[in-house]
Amino acid sequence: MKRIHRTAAAAAVVLPLGVLAACDSGGGEEPSGGDVELTLAHSYTEDQPQHTCGAEVIKQEAEAADVGLTVEIYANSQLGGDADRIASVQSGDIDLDLQGASALAAVYEPAGVLDAAYGFDDAEHLTRFFTDGSADQLVQDFKDASGGVSILGAWSAGARHFTANTAIREPADLEGLRMRFPGSGQYLLNAQALGAQATDVAYEELYLALQQGVVDGQENPLTNIDATNLVEVQDVLSLSGHQQNSNLIVAAPTYDTELDDAQRAALDDAVAAAVAQMPGCVAEAEKKILDGWRESDAIEIVDDVDTTAFAAQTDAWFRENLEGDSLAVYEAMRDSAS
Template sequence: MILKRAFLTAAIAAISMTASAAMAQTNLKWAHVYETSEPFHTESVWAAEEIEKRTEGRYHIDVFPASQLGKEADINQGLTLGTTDIIISGSSFAAREFAPIGVTYFPYTFRDADHLLAYTKSDIYKDLTAGYEEASGHHITATTYYGTRHTTSNRPIESCADMQGLKIRVPDVPAYLAMPRACGANTTPIAFAEVYLALQNGTVEAQENPLTTIEAKKFFEVQDYIVLTGHIVDHLNTVVSQTAWSQLSDEDKAIFTEVMQEAAARATAKIVESEAALVETFRERGLTVTEVDRSDFEKAVMEKVTFEEFGYRQADWEAIRAVE
């Protein structure tokens, strides 16, 4: 009887401990708009699993790719509404809360991926991300190189002037509009998930994105020309909502930050490697890949576009340009 009672007591204690552990686990939602084949997704999944491991199961994170929880504007709003806890999104959307951070999307700000990565370790990066957090409450933990944005079209483009009247899909973000509009293009904001169809049915005749995105979204199937305008060295931020971040202990904040920065570095390395091979891949598929004089496009932007019209500060832009 004593042994039976001891066994029952131990069993009840084990069940109680299991229930307590289950109750102690916090479930979080991590959302983005990218395809499951892209490093932004695969490394988010890795980070989610790694965080659960390093926090000894205190946090379980489900990753929702490909706009499952909404378009990019929706998931940004979700941080405040509580429908998302973690997102990957560009500073262009962060700029809706704190305009100055959007200066990183001003055309021809960054020289290349290395310059962007150097910026993420700079004082100006700390200032801009702190400004965003103060304005929104949400915390940027890491930044990933998204790729250098180029233009695709169904007509040849060799100079800025060749874009005159071009119907081009551009995200509904001020800085993205700067280069096409400076060159006389007609910009159309179409949701990312709908771009392929818009190109296919002729709603627009051009779009702009990094080579890796052109590959992942199969835009090369409905475009004839890839024009290496290189107008924006793009990036994505990993952002944790104010609610989720405030509930983390200092120890767990350090774990989240470390893992998310590792994931960003892993994704960045994959993007850089992929970009290097894609120009030749697209040529082999029969597309015309055109090198252009980027200074021609940059000159048009600097002559026709001001920082102030977007709410940017020229001093921030100059500080970024000075980063080595």
């Protein structure tokens, strides 16, 4: 975070907040509320909902509050990949970031459980988990483990679904298929719980791996499937909705120490506004994608997946195989289901 001070000649001098704090004569006092420029980073393109309805809304709402906040957005992993950026948030070099739960697991492993298959019933359930108090213990434990990084809110960027060259309607249909899953811990646990044979392929190499038959299928949100043109190399989309693609808005430790009350409140309200808009924005984008595929017959769409059978299988697996704080997070997720 950077605070902008102007001289009598109106020349702007920008210094890191930590330097300014050290120069304050009343160390430990409430910040005085000077102008603050925040960096907001994420890994998505500028036409994806995470940017248009997420990052852009946070910027607009925070600046419109007129409490001295400006927000500079860095999309497309301009400030590094997820693992690099969460380290930069911890150090205060990045002020705000959009991160998936599995990336946060590198800091505090139980946070990855937020990406558990069928852990959330739907996008509304994920949002409610973070607004009704159910996530309070997880948020505090993450803050303690990360050295003061705050989770300001969360949303689903869409459910993840299966594609393959055959329909996947029930767990048995995954048998014998080499399914690409991301290589992070919780995704590999999801593969086991779902009964899938997981194969690790880089996201950037997925199209070619499917085209060449290195893997038989994969799972991703509709917006990712569309962005990478996977319908060109897959015959069937099975709407399993087996995982909510989580985004968490995290803030550097200086959120607590270098923003005044009005600025923190404005930032919290800005995040809440983005969280409220995201479900409708994602739903609109997904409807447009599905309608386009149906109209063009780009891919067969299977919408009668036995999600009850999948959910029962994964629930039993996670309750048997998770332990400690990870199990506690999973149980809190399921307990918060409506």
